[in-house]
Amino acid sequence: MDDAIRAFLRFLATERxxxxxxxxxxxxxxxxxxxxxxRHQTTMAVDPASITIDAVRAYLQWLDQKREKRTTIARKVxxxxxxxxxxxxxxxxxxxxxxDLRGPKQGKPLPRVLTKDEAVALVTxxxxxxxxxxxxxxxxxxxxxxxxxxxxxxSLNTDDLAxxxxxxxxxxxxxxxxxxxxxxxxxxIRAYRExxxxxxxxxxxxxxxxxxxxxxxxxxxVARMVARYSDRLTGGSASPHTLRHSFxxxxxxxxxxxxxIQEMLxxxxxxxxxxxxxxxMAQLLAVYDQSHPRAGRMTSGRAARTGKRxx
Numbered sequence: 002m003d004d005a006i007r008a009f010l011r012f013l014a015t016e017r018x019x020x021x022x023x024x025x026x027x028x029x030x031x032x033x034x035x036x037x038x039x040r041h042q043t044t045m046a047v048d049p050a051s052i053t054i055d056a057v058r059a060y061l062q063w064l065d066q067k068r069e070k071r072t073t074i075a076r077k078v079x080x081x082x083x084x085x086x087x088x089x090x091x092x093x094x095x096x097x098x099x100x101d102l103r104g105p106k107q108g109k110p111l112p113r114v115l116t117k118d119e120a121v122a123l124v125t126x127x128x129x130x131x132x133x134x135x136x137x138x139x140x141x142x143x144x145x146x147x148x149x150x151x152x153x154x155x156s157l158n159t160d161d162l163a164x165x166x167x168x169x170x171x172x173x174x175x176x177x178x179x180x181x182x183x184x185x186x187x188x189x190i191r192a193y194r195e196x197x198x199x200x201x202x203x204x205x206x207x208x209x210x211x212x213x214x215x216x217x218x219x220x221x222x223v224a225r226m227v228a229r230y231s232d233r234l235t236g237g238s239a240s241p242h243t244l245r246h247s248f249x250x251x252x253x254x255x256x257x258x259x260x261x262i263q264e265m266l267x268x269x270x271x272x273x274x275x276x277x278x279x280x281x282m283a284q285l286l287a288v289y290d291q292s293h294p295r296a297g298r299m300t301s302g303r304a305a306r307t308g309k310r311x312x
Contacts, residue, residue, distance in 0.1 A: 002038075002047040006031045009087050018175035020152045022220050030080040034060055049085075050094045057081065057098055078102070115239065115247040120145055123239060126230040129192070133213075137226055139186070139193040140210055143168075144227075144241055146186035148248035148266050151220045151241035157209035162190065172267040180265045 010028055013019040019027075037060050038047050064074050081099055088094045115123065124145050127137035144154060153170040161169040168182045190209070197211075208217040224240055231239035249262050263271050 002035050002049055005049045005088060005093060006035065006084075008091075008093075009084050012087055018173070020173075020220075022152060026076075027080050027083075030077045031084060034077070034081060037063060049088055050096075052098055054098045054102060057102060113239075113243050113246065114250045115243060117251055119234070120244065120247050120251070122234055123227075123230060123244070126234060135189070135193040135196050136210060137230070139189040140223060140226070141230070141244070142186035142189040143182065144244040145248055146183040147180050148245045149180075150245065150267075151223050153267075154241070155208075155210065155218045155220055155223060159194070159207045159209055161209065162187070170267065176267065178264065178267050 006028070009031070010024055013024055013027065035047060038052060038056055041056070041059065061074060061078070064077065078099070085094065085097045085099055089097045124138070124141040127134045127141065129135050129138055140154065143149065143157075144151075147168060147170065149157075149170050150172070153172055156171045157168070162182070163169075166181060166184065166187065167179050169177055169179055171177050193210075210218050210223075212218050212222065220241075227241050227244070228238055231243075245266070249266060252262055252265075253259070260271065
């Protein structure tokens with residue numbers, strides 16, 4: 002089983018161009034599954050070809066008993082599906098035990114989106130007079146200005162930023178795209194880069210954003226940084242993906258074309274981008290309910306404050 006897992010992870014890295022975060026997550030999920038199966042069978046060695054759908058169902062039931070979130074269980078099912086499809090294609094197993102398995106049903110919650118004022122407050126939160134303040138400000142401005150995934154942001158090199166207000170992002174599956182970047186973000190990057198001490202001229206593959214040792218930042222480091230500034234403002238838990246969602250929703254609010262947003266986000270399918278139309282509509286309904294005297298969908302909190310029933 003260990004050999005099969007290592008072969009699958011190599012396939013993800015070399016053939017699919019998966020990010021280090023994806024590979025780390027898949028490795029953790031597969032090792033957890035391996036450990037569960039090994040504990041519940043008599044032999045110590047686990048042959049992936051001997052695992053049945055009953056073993057997979059027992060694993061999912063165990064996850065459910067642990068009160069894992071449905072989204073977490075669905076992710077683990079997706080990991081196992083990819084694993085066994087790869088093994089089946091390579092002839093390592095003669096059957097796919099997950100072929101007839103249905104994953105847990107789950108709702109589709111709307112992504113969390115900042116208001117425009119909240120987004121501006123977040124990206125301007127870093128004190129540029131403090132160590133790493135210029136860097137953090139440039140990172141936040143870039144995330145909100147481009148809608149980049151955090152993995153795309155930490156992969157940025159100095160030569161990915163063009164003088165024409167465009168930036169090259171390296172997305173999933175090694176796909177590259179060119180997206181606009183606002184002048185405010187460009188100026189924040191320039192101020193950060195000019196503040197760095199340089200012993201030699203910048204190289205072709207120099208990371209745009211660096212840690213305190215001068216190396217490339219990790220996705221986790223950026224996520225922690227965003228959460229830290231978010232906590233200072235509202236006690237919330239904004240993430241780099243929150244800024245990506247906010248970028249798309251605010252563009253849509255201002256009349257941007259959905260297909261243009263799809264291109265900027267790097268979505269392969271327009272259906273993935275369409276969730277932002279639901280976010281925009283939800284926000285519109287919330288404003289309507291709060292503002293129109295005969296909206297008919299008044300929240301219970303507002304009704305309690307006024308002492309009136311909804312019209």
